[in-house]
Amino acid sequence: MIIVEKENIPLIRVENLKKYYPVKGGIITHTTGYVKAVDGVSFSVMRGQTLGLVGESGCGKSTIGRQLVGLETPTEGKIYYDGTDLSLLQKDRKQMREVRTKLQMIFQDPYSSLNPRKHIYEILAQPMLYHKIARKDTVEKEILRLLDMVGLPGTALGRYPHEFSGGQRQRIGIARALSLNPEFIVCDEPVSALDVSIQAQILNLLKELQKELGLTLLFVGHGLGAVNYVSDQIAVMYLGKIVEYGDAKEIFHQPVHPYTQALLEAVPIPDPAEKGRERSLLQGEIGNSTCPPEGCRFHPRCPYATEQCRQVAPEMQAINAPVGNVLEADTESRKVQGRNAGSVKAWEADAESVKTREAGTESMKGREADAGSGRMRAAEIVGRMAGDRGQTRNPGVHMAACPVAGSQRVRQAL
Ligand code: SF4
Secondary structure (H helix, E strand, O other), rough: OOOHHHHHOOEEEEEEEEEEEEEEEEOEEEEEEEEEEEEEEEEEEOOOEEEEOOOOOOHHHHHHOOOOEEEEEEEEEEEEEEEEHHHHHHHOOHHHHHHHHHHHEOOOOOOOOOOOOOHHHHHHHHHHHOOOOOOOOOHHHHHHHHHHHHOOOOHHHHOOOOHHHHHHHHHHHHHHHOOOOOOOOOOOOOOOOOOOOOOOHHHHHHHHHHHOOEEEEEEOOOOOHHHHHHOOOOEEEOOOOEEEEEHHHHHHOOOOOHHHHHHHHOOOOHHHOOOOOOOOOOOOOOOOOOOOOOOOOOOOOOOOHHHHHHHHOOOOEEEEOOOOHHHHHHHHHHHHHHOOOOHHHHHHHHHHHHHHHOOOOHHHHHHHHHHHHHHHHHHHHHHHHHOOOOOOOOOOOOOOOOOHHHHHHHHHHH
């Protein structure tokens, strides 16, 4: 029997997640369609890591975050927390309540997310007392510890939210999220309502707290700059789907999908020499998620769109990774995630197609020699899973849903 160590299971795993909101209309009100806010999204976040979710407003990234912490119910798909399917806990209120404390959220607007009629003591004490994290006689000590962790003075206890600046209010929001000793926090654009100087302070605070407390984060953001700063992995979303996914540095420095490239172009560069630099900014509006475009959803705005893009929705594929790495890393990921053997075989076939594209280069010959068969590697990986406790990293395979741009990059690299 293979024993999969707890450290090897992603803390959060999402499979084919969908969220459709009904649109009501007609004389006798009935459902006339659905807003497909999230439309088949899969990803995983390893313990202690940060996944950055980036995209334009309305692409569905906040909806994913809200579903992860239980504020929205998925229309379809699965969310696993530490290997447990959250939908199976819905009927067991006691267990669900326990799990809820482990999944917390920092909201975008630090003002409207704090009750203006309650002072900070009440805002922080109530959840701790309700969930029995602290007793009445110890709760004040706990609150003072939390305030110290987020860089606020103890005198803040008796004050109301309106008496604080935006950055201080966001620190209170972070303290509230931490008050229940969570393992996973969704940071829903936590800095977009703040001044630039304060943004850096809050991002640094989040990084420090993550390191200190071993937190796992989902960081939702508009701009690739801030998301890259805090993330180990990045997933780029467009109109309810992930279009590019992988290691943060790889995506930030060598984006493949045209949409990611456009997001990167929009990142301001604080260098006077870059003044007047020509940027190829995206034209047009994000599409309608009630009736998304056929084929690739990005095609109405994509400068590389072909006839095929207008008809066939592209699948996610590995981009330009050495064959051995692609095969090994993703087979490992699928084994760890407990997926079935069929999907592993399908992935091996994908890795073979990458191998074909790279064949002919000198370096490739060397890699082929030790790549071996996918199945043999899968067996090795299963062996390592049982033996290597320290192996908690996400494989970081760079994937993109754009065969055209992907093949361009492969050609550039050869
Ligand atoms: S598949 Fe790629 S090239 Fe085609 S429209 Fe989509 S992003 Fe553009």
